[in-house]
Amino acid sequence: MLIEIAGLTKSYATREGLNVEALAPLSFTVREGEFLTIVGPSGCGKSTLLKIIAGTLRRSAGSVRLQGRAIDGPSRDIGMVFQSPVLLPWRTIEENVLLPIEIQRQDVRNHRARAADLFRLVGIEGFERKYPKELSGGMQQRVGIIRALIHDPAVLLLDEPFGALDAMTREHMNLELLRIWKDAGKTIILVTHSIPEAIFLADRVIVMSARPGRIAEVIEVDLTRPRRLDMINSDPFGDYVRRVRGHFGSHGGLDA
Amino acid sequence: MNEIAQALPATRNPTWLWAHRQWALSALIFVLFIGLWEGGVRLFDVPSLVLPPPSAVLKSLAASLSSGQLTRHIWATGLEVIGGFALGGGFGFLLGCLIGRFPILEQTIYPYVVAFQTVPKVALAPLIVIWFGFGLSSKIVTAATICFFPVIANTLVGLRVTPADQVEMMAAFTASRSQIFWKARLPHALPYIFAGLDIGVVLSVIGAIVGEFVGAQAGLGYMILQRQFTMDIAGVFAILVILSIFGMALHALMRWLQRKVVFWIHEDDDRIVGA
Ligand SMILES: Nc1ncnc2c1ncn2[C@@H]1O[C@H](COP(=O)(O)OP(=O)(O)OP(=O)(O)O)[C@@H](O)[C@H]1O
Ligand SMILES: [Mg+2]
Numbered sequence: 041m042l043i044e045i046a047g048l049t050k051s052y053a054t055r056e057g058l059n060v061e062a063l064a065p066l067s068f069t070v071r072e073g074e075f076l077t078i079v080g081p082s083g084c085g086k087s088t089l090l091k092i093i094a095g096t097l098r099r100s101a102g103s104v105r106l107q108g109r110a111i112d113g114p115s116r117d118i119g120m121v122f123q124s125p126v127l128l129p130w131r132t133i134e135e136n137v138l139l140p141i142e143i144q145r146q147d148v149r150n151h152r153a154r155a156a157d158l159f160r161l162v163g164i165e166g167f168e169r170k171y172p173k174e175l176s177g178g179m180q181q182r183v184g185i186i187r188a189l190i191h192d193p194a195v196l197l198l199d200e201p202f203g204a205l206d207a208m209t210r211e212h213m214n215l216e217l218l219r220i221w222k223d224a225g226k227t228i229i230l231v232t233h234s235i236p237e238a239i240f241l242a243d244r245v246i247v248m249s250a251r252p253g254r255i256a257e258v259i260e261v262d263l264t265r266p267r268r269l270d271m272i273n274s275d276p277f278g279d280y281v282r283r284v285r286g287h288f289g290s291h292g293g294l295d296a
Numbered sequence: 297m298n299e300i301a302q303a304l305p306a307t308r309n310p311t312w313l314w315a316h317r318q319w320a321l322s323a324l325i326f327v328l329f330i331g332l333w334e335g336g337v338r339l340f341d342v343p344s345l346v347l348p349p350p351s352a353v354l355k356s357l358a359a360s361l362s363s364g365q366l367t368r369h370i371w372a373t374g375l376e377v378i379g380g381f382a383l384g385g386g387f388g389f390l391l392g393c394l395i396g397r398f399p400i401l402e403q404t405i406y407p408y409v410v411a412f413q414t415v416p417k418v419a420l421a422p423l424i425v426i427w428f429g430f431g432l433s434s435k436i437v438t439a440a441t442i443c444f445f446p447v448i449a450n451t452l453v454g455l456r457v458t459p460a461d462q463v464e465m466m467a468a469f470t471a472s473r474s475q476i477f478w479k480a481r482l483p484h485a486l487p488y489i490f491a492g493l494d495i496g497v498v499l500s501v502i503g504a505i506v507g508e509f510v511g512a513q514a515g516l517g518y519m520i521l522q523r524q525f526t527m528d529i530a531g532v533f534a535i536l537v538i539l540s541i542f543g544m545a546l547h548a549l550m551r552w553l554q555r556k557v558v559f560w561i562h563e564d565d566d567r568i569v570g571a
Pocket of ligand 2: 086087088199
């Protein structure tokens, strides 16, 4: 198992001194090369979970292991994509993408070629010398994705990466992400609000319920690869959607 | 074509005068002010010992400049201002960075900085002259002590405004504290630091003049005292004009530098800012 999470809990101390329990004891594993999606209503602790795996947030109890080693801080084996692109406005797109290389004190020049490949992969070649605000939201989000890939991490974590995009761009980005996953052989954990997106991308879907966040069900998605957009209209796909939505009732706060 | 499209032409194509309206207006205000001053002084026959007309100030300014009488003093004050600004601004910036980088210093050193700031610097000037003599160095130190605080205070505020998501992003890519400082916090602080430097450079002019008032052998402040002594009031005004041109030039220089350095913050001409 690439990632093993056992008995993980998290409570936040609020300003009034009370503890907010964000994650109830949570256990699951992630296989190497797996595409795992996490879907759940707002506030159920999805970002919290991802931040703990990324090593930027302390857990309250339990253990998180990556390749057998306990995670107690950010790791070079992990690449993180945030809900908003979080680019540095004074850096060009290429400089933004190469930021992890710089931080990890690897040779920036040797990674230019890899950056160029990645720019081609997500279709924003020619924008390397531009600044973030010269790009559209969707383009910036792609920059965020290849920044997470540049140092070739084994695991890619994505926190609602396409939440701000329109439906068309979003479908396009989903296909691109699947292509990256297949080409680069990464393990991916992706958090989303969208039930169809969670099913379309995943080998397995973890359905979380609010609060404190618990695992309501883990669903193996048995649709053929490579996934095609027309599968969304197929009967098996509809069954999966109904099964996930069953956990949230009519007021689920999720995108169907 | 709907109404909004009519109200907002695709690109702006203003007349030359409209495009430069703030300049035109500002020039108009200047001319009006000078005209009122000149006219008022003549009309009410104000003695030029009290308030000389602008024409007399201009005459005195031209005379002092063409005779080269002021050259030495302009240089002296210029050096004091630049030296004081470099010393006080540089020190304020460096100490601000140190305190911002190592939070423990904020509790241990910064209270003393604030305590020092509560002492009126102008009141220190006589002591500074005693310690550093009547020459250049005492004025540089006076100017430095005055322009130091706005720079350090702004540096510290600027270092605090880094968006949390950027810090988290850097941390997720295994950045160290010092990498986060250099690659995110300091660039974010630059607009604030430049605001501090802009205030500081103007304050260092004040500092240099105060230093010269207390005791000097050269400089524009020294010349103000000399001319006051001989009741050359138009001459005093002429020096005030030079000083304000000096201050404006330094201010413009800082603005220009800020635009060059903080290039990623500039208003788009195409954006609609508000009705
Ligand atoms: N820094 C914090 N301090 C206190 N409570 C927090 C903090 N961050 C999150 N929480 C609480 O923890 C719970 C889970 O938050 P989290 O951001 O993980 O939710 P989420 O599932 O990512 O929601 P969304 O889908 O809206 O992004 C929420 O109830 C929130 O109020
Ligand atoms: Mg979230």
